[in-house]
Amino acid sequence: MRAINGWAGTVSTRTGKLLHQAWLVLVALMALGAIGRVHAESIDPSKVANINAATFEVVIPKAVDDPLTYEKPLPLQLLPYQERTDKYFSIGTAFALGNNRYVTAGHVLLVAVGDLTGPPALRDASGHVYAIDKIEKFSLQQDFVVFSLKDQPGTTALATNTKPALNSVVYAVGNALGTGVVIRDGLYTSDTPEEENGRWKWMRFSAAASPGNSGGPLLDQDGKVIGVVLMKSANENLNYALPISEVLNASDNTAVMDKQLSYQLDVLDYDQNASFKAQFPLPASYADFSANYLKLQNSFNEQQLKALLQQQSADLFPNGAGSNRILHDSPQLSFFPTLIAHTGSGQWSYAGRELNRVPLSGNGYIASGVVGHNFLIHLRRPDDMKADAFYDDPKQMMDLVLKTGFWYRQVGPEKIKITSLGEPTTKDDYTDTWQRHWKVFVWPEPYINAQIVVFALPVPDGYAIMMRLNPAMTTHDSLIDMKALTTFFNVDYGGSLAQWKAFLADDTLLPQSLKNTRIDIDYGKRFSYDSDTIAFNYPASLQAITPDNMLAVGFGYFPNNGKVSLQANYIQLRLNVTDPDRISVRRHVAPSADLDDNFKEAWGKLLHKQHPYDGVAYNDGDEMDIATVIDPSSSGTPAELYTAFYGTQGTHKPDEMKAKLDSLTQGFKIKSH
Structure with missing residues (x-):
């Protein structure tokens, strides 16, 4: 009923x-x-x-003051007399x-x-x-x-x-x-x-x-x-x-x-x-x-x-056998946020995908999708917006989201786009299970007695956002739900080297998994990456080092002192957004016994340095690639391995490709885990 x-x-x-x-x-x-x-x-x-x-x-009384801004004056004359005057x-x-x-x-x-x-x-x-x-x-x-x-x-x-x-x-x-x-x-x-x-x-x-x-x-x-x-x-x-x-x-x-x-x-x-x-x-x-x-x-x-959450704590991600596919899968990069959801088959899998993208000025864009009752958004900051002002200005952030026509107000037969919500009535911070630092905002929409709740996670190129619209009475419910959902929120960090420099300069934005990582960018000379687990560097002779280079850091879930922590498992550098020339380092974990033969076959190739990890250049369409497995730092059967990869356009001599790969792996250091 x-x-x-x-x-x-x-x-x-x-x-x-x-x-x-x-x-x-x-x-x-x-x-x-x-x-x-x-x-x-x-x-x-x-x-x-x-x-x-x-x-x-x-x-109940209508709002006297409307904090919202619209693309044009509301055509209230389209409403029946009683409705517009009541x-x-x-x-x-x-x-x-x-x-x-x-x-x-x-x-x-x-x-x-x-x-x-x-x-x-x-x-x-x-x-x-x-x-x-x-x-x-x-x-x-x-x-x-x-x-x-x-x-x-x-x-x-x-x-x-x-x-x-x-x-x-x-x-x-x-x-x-x-x-x-x-x-x-x-x-x-x-x-x-x-x-x-x-x-x-x-x-x-x-x-x-x-x-x-x-x-x-x-x-x-x-x-x-x-x-x-x-x-x-x-x-x-x-x-x-x-x-x-x-x-x-x-x-x-x-x-x-x-x-x-x-x-x-x-x-x-x-x-x-x-x-x-x-x-x-x-x-x-x-x-x-x-x-x-x-x-x-x-x-x-x-x-x-x-x-x-307690009822199923033993099987909640990242616990239980149902999590193993994600914990042991070959890492992939995803800059659009997803939620890790439990399926009817007892497995955990990524839910959510980009359904719409609206370009903004200065190479910015808004990508959006929906999972359950949550809008998921990747907001790429326009190049002409200063990072420090951007991350401290929630009104500006939401104004960018609204440029997509995300919210509108129905007035009679017309839909009037909302262009600004003004300043949020609530600003807060929240640190999730993975020690990522969220900004939490609440905006009112008095004309429908509703509120918009936003969890915004700073990333190098802007924000990864989880958002809800709910009746005002249930705002507290949304807040506790969304705090719980941050544990299942998955996103990788990407941006240009210029964006990374600005992001790394503000320690309050960094997740714990990056606070002990040193990324040095010396334009035209050298790039170096040094974390708790690995260190490597390469010269500009391997790949030009410019502010427009794209750096992506993917994250995985790894045991750490009896707990699971979020750690980098995929580092990739490209010349720019569209150029296929790229350098990457990946971390691979030995599959658990319950996983299928595809996992075990992939791991076997790594263990035995079989193609494509044999250090031999090969053609892949209109580009050439070369990859190898970094020798483990200790003897015995390894629990995890690292691979290094270099790919570039056109056809090149095998020796040239080998020299490029060597310049990446030379001095590559695997630290104790």
């Missing part, structure tokens, strides 16, 4: 559905508008005035029970938790808005809330009927589609036990209900409340209500959470299920209620994430 107003996902499911929720938020809010009142002809006309007076829209968004329906008690769906109230523009309120038919005073009852599992107002509307309340008859005529009353309160008729068809353990029964009815109806009253033929309209079935043309008796008989002055929830992380193919059980005392102001609820929900989600 799903909530009728389309918002329940923000509280009944985990952030595994964040992007879908955000889309629902966007669609729902764009559809909201007029508050005109219509009613079905079949109800007794003498009762309509009282029903209308006792039924309210639940509204100062509020309609999010659901509420009704009066008398004695300053009002009822709506719990998920309607929770829509506004963490809201960016202001607290929810009630609005009557004349447009008067009433502020909520105290939250008096709340049930997450039964999905209702009872509250009072600071000022009384002075209207007659709805009477209740706690024993309605099956197959009787009923009326669903609510703010259908945000266009005003509508009364629609149908039949009370049946009762069905709630899904977890049958603690109560839902009422099923055939009266039509639309997004926005959530929280409205279900009435009997006499206009008495028999239930609270909440959900509709995805598989049948029936709607669901909570019997009003459950609201009246619920514990006073208590907020109760007792609901089975599922926690999911994008890289795992299994979920963590548990009951969210908690209580706190009422009455409370809306602000205090929101703070208490968020505190408990955030704590529960943190516990769920911890339990999910």
Whole structure:
């Protein structure tokens, strides 16, 4: 079942559905508008005035100030008059029970938790808005809330009927589609036990209900409340209500959470299920209620994430046999970020690929893709942007991302590109499992009550980015999810030698795997690389050394003092982005016993220096290549080996190629691991 107003996902499911929720938020809010009142002809006309007076829209204020910048002025004239002039968004329906008690769906109230523009309120038919005073009852599992107002509307309340008859005529009353309160008729068809353990029964009815109806009253033929309209079935043309008796008989002055929830992380193919059980005392102001609820929900989600990771800790990457293909595979370079995800076959593999690339000025570009609920982005910094200013300016970074048309705002039939989000409201730093240093930013999008969460990893040529759009209420969930996902975030470091020089100059940007590595670049003379594991250098006679040379450092996962650490396993240098002339050094690990023959055959070639690792030049299309295995530093069967490679365009004498390779391997040093 799903909530009728389309918002329940923000509280009944985990952030595994964040992007879908955000889309629902966007669609729902764009559809909201007029508050005109219509009613079905079949109800007794003498009762309509009282029903209308006792039924309210639940509204939240629109943002007064918009921090976003657009490609052109928003064509608000394309919106219906009511929508463009209304100062509020309609999010659901509420009704009066008398004695300053009002009822709506719990998920309607929770829509506004963490809201960016202001607290929810009630609005009557004349447009008067009433502020909520105290939250008096709340049930997450039964999905209702009872509250009072600071000022009384002075209207007659709805009477209740706690024993309605099956197959009787009923009326669903609510703010259908945000266009005003509508009364629609149908039949009370049946009762069905709630899904977890049958603690109560839902009422099923055939009266039509639309997004926005959530929280409205279900009435009997006499206009008495028999239930609270909440959900509709995805598989049948029936709607669901909570019997009003459950609201009246619920514990006073208590907020109760007792609901089975599922926690999911994008890289795992299994979920963590548990009951969210908690209580706190009422009455409370809306602000205090929101703070208490968020505190408990955030704590529960943190516990769920911890339990999910602990449950499979022995098999989580890089542990367990399912990780061996990645740990022992021949290294490849990937400058577009990927996530290491668990598959149904029990293996870990790279997920994600570049789906779109948009060029920027100065050789910059934005490459993007999607994995799960995460946008993955490689931002190459334009050459005319200074590195120190670039890495310290999140607004500039996001403005570049927005140049791709990544975000837009729908206004009537038009899509208006967002060109700037302004400054982020939150700036933070995070160091992941692999000792990489992330920059964490949060930007608001008040017009859809959403936030953009960005984890940006500095790399020599710009940023590797993981990004989400989520309802404001679930920003904390995105933050803890994305922190966990950094462990599974894979990217190699690349850029021109000029970019590397600027990157290496700022120690705060470097991952731990590069902090003990010395890269010396002497243009026109010599390049040298010296790390904890290897050292090598070569002169400009082997390959010209200029600021435009491209240096790539690929990373692998290696045992280190009983733990697995991120270490360089592939160093490659090219003359430029397009030139095939290249030098490379690779680190290879002996395959584990469970890996297939392809791994073992490749390792055998290395051990015995078979082609192409025999130090003999060979033609490969329109270029010549030569490679060799560096002799291990110790005797016995090695656990890992290094290869050196040189490739260049055209045809060359074998002796010339051998001399080039020798200039690379001469003085090559393998250090203790």
